Amino acid sequence: MATHGFLPADVRARLRQLALVPRSAIGDRGFGQHASRSRGAGLEFAQYRAYEPGDELRQVDWKLYARSDRYFVREAERDSPLTAWIVVDASASMAQADGARPGWSRLDAARGLAAATIDIALRQGDRFGLAAINGDGLALHTAAAGPRHRDRCLLALGALRTGGGWPSDAALAPLYERVAPRDLVLLLTDGFDAAALRLAERLAAARREVLVIRVLTVEERDFPFEGGHLFRDVEGGAELRGDGAAMRAGFLERFGAARREQSAYLAAAGVRQVEYVLDEALDLPLRRLFADDARGGAAGR
Numbered sequence: 001m002a003t004h005g006f007l008p009a010d011v012r013a014r015l016r017q018l019a020l021v022p023r024s025a026i027g028d029r030g031f032g033q034h035a036s037r038s039r040g041a042g043l044e045f046a047q048y049r050a051y052e053p054g055d056e057l058r059q060v061d062w063k064l065y066a067r068s069d070r071y072f073v074r075e076a077e078r079d080s081p082l083t084a085w086i087v088v089d090a091s092a093s094m095a096q097a098d099g100a101r102p103g104w105s106r107l108d109a110a111r112g113l114a115a116a117t118i119d120i121a122l123r124q125g126d127r128f129g130l131a132a133i134n135g136d137g138l139a140l141h142t143a144a145a146g147p148r149h150r151d152r153c154l155l156a157l158g159a160l161r162t163g164g165g166w167p168s169d170a171a172l173a174p175l176y177e178r179v180a181p182r183d184l185v186l187l188l189t190d191g192f193d194a195a196a197l198r199l200a201e202r203l204a205a206a207r208r209e210v211l212v213i214r215v216l217t218v219e220e221r222d223f224p225f226e227g228g229h230l231f232r233d234v235e236g237g238a239e240l241r242g243d244g245a246a247m248r249a250g251f252l253e254r255f256g257a258a259r260r261e262q263s264a265y266l267a268a269a270g271v272r273q274v275e276y277v278l279d280e281a282l283d284l285p286l287r288r289l290f291a292d293d294a295r296g297g298a299a300g301r
Contacts, residue, residue, distance in 0.1 A: 006115035006154070011283045018283075018290045020084055020120050022184055022209050023272070048072040082126040083143050085179050086114045086153075088160065089189035089196055090134035092235045095162040096190070097278070098218045104278055106215045110188040111157045112282045113213060117186055120286075122150050129178065130156060133196075135164010137171040142178060165235050166195040181207045188213050191262050193235075201269040212266055212273035213285045220255060221277050223248045 007015075051060060051071035059073045088110050097105040114130065121128040122145075129143030130153045139160075141153055179185060185203050189196045191214040204210045219225070225244025232239050259275070266273045276285040 006112045006157070007119065007282065011112075011116065011281065012119065014283050014287070015116055015119055016123070018120055018286055019124060020082055020117070020126065020184060021290060022082060022182065048074060082121070082124070082184060083180065084117060084121050084126060084128045084184045084186065085131060085143065085175075086117050086128065087131045087133065087175070087185060087187045087199075088114055088157070089166075089187070089193075090132050090160055090162050091165050091193060091196075092135070092162050093190055093192050094215070096217055096234065100218070101278065106190055106217065106278070107160070107162050109215050109276065109278055109282065111160065113186075113188050113215075113276070113285065114157055115154060116283060116286055118150055118153055121145075122147065128153070131175050132156065132160050133167065133172070134162060135167065137167045138175055140174055140178065143183075166193040169195075172199065176202070176206075179203060179208055183208050185210045186213065187211070188215060190215050197262065197265060200266060200271045204270045210269075210271045211289055212271055213289075214259075214262070214273060214275045216275055216277050218277055218279045223251050223255075 048061065048064070049072065051073050061072050061074050064070075064072050088107075090107060090110075094106040094110065097103065097108075118128055118130075125145065127143045127145045128149070130141040132139040139156065141149075141156055185200075185208050187196065187200050187210065189212065191197060191212070197212075200210045200212050223244070225248070227244060228241065229244050230239060230241050263273060272289065274285045274288045
């Protein structure tokens with residue numbers, strides 16, 4: 001299984017220009033890395049392992065194949081400090097889509113962003129884990145590397161459904177236990193549940209590097225409604241009737257203030273965050289987080 005089902009071809013092509021780089025590995029300009037003993041396509045030979053679909057043919061040891069009639073891949077020690085955790089908010093509000101594009105929800109965007117992050121991590125030879133959170137609790141896929149683990153994570157993303165609100169901290173305990181210091185955590189959420197932002201704050205306070213992509217609909221950004229409408233809170237059940245045009249200015253002012261408050265909260269916790277709106281290119285928030293860092297620039301917009 002590949003990321004093709006989640007990512008358009010043009011997005012996959014642009015992802016090749018990105019690298020997942022911890023902030024601690026970035027100097028004043030450009031990239032820097034911490035040495036580690038992980039294995040990948042490096043220079044110093046470490047071990048053989050059985051060939052897996054998706055491995056590069058140049059890593060196959062053809063002399064060993066001639067002797068054994070089996071495919072083996074040469075692994076080497078490499079510099080890569082990274083374990084990336086992708087945390088997907090699958091609460092009920094993530095099912096929201098725009099009226100103009102009902103087949104593309106917040107959860108669909110989160111799936112695509114998760115697949116894109118996995119694609120980059122796999123290319124770098126880094127480890128990645130997946131956590132999905134909704135009213136049923138936590139579904140955790142522990143960090144590993146390689147095409148088979150990618151396939152397991154993509155299958156889990158494809159099967160993921162939204163429901164309920166945010167679970168208790170006790171339900172999230174396995175996630176806190178698995179994410180190690182200096183791991184990179186990417187939280188994909190709409191940010192409407194304060195508990196999701198507290199998760200980011202708590203992980204950052206425990207010396208995990210946390211990035212947040214807040215997924216918004218076009219209708220939230222523009223509030224294009226005209227005439228009478230019924231607005232419903234999908235998690236709390238509250239309803240509000242009103243004229244769209246008459247409500248627009250007030251909604252945009254309040255929603256803008258709430259977004260600024262969320263941004264300030266995350267910034268104070270040391271969490272970098274960007275927003276993604278459903279009509280934007282899927283790789284845009286990742287470019288904002290990582291391409292700017294590669295140039296030594298600021299990333300949190």
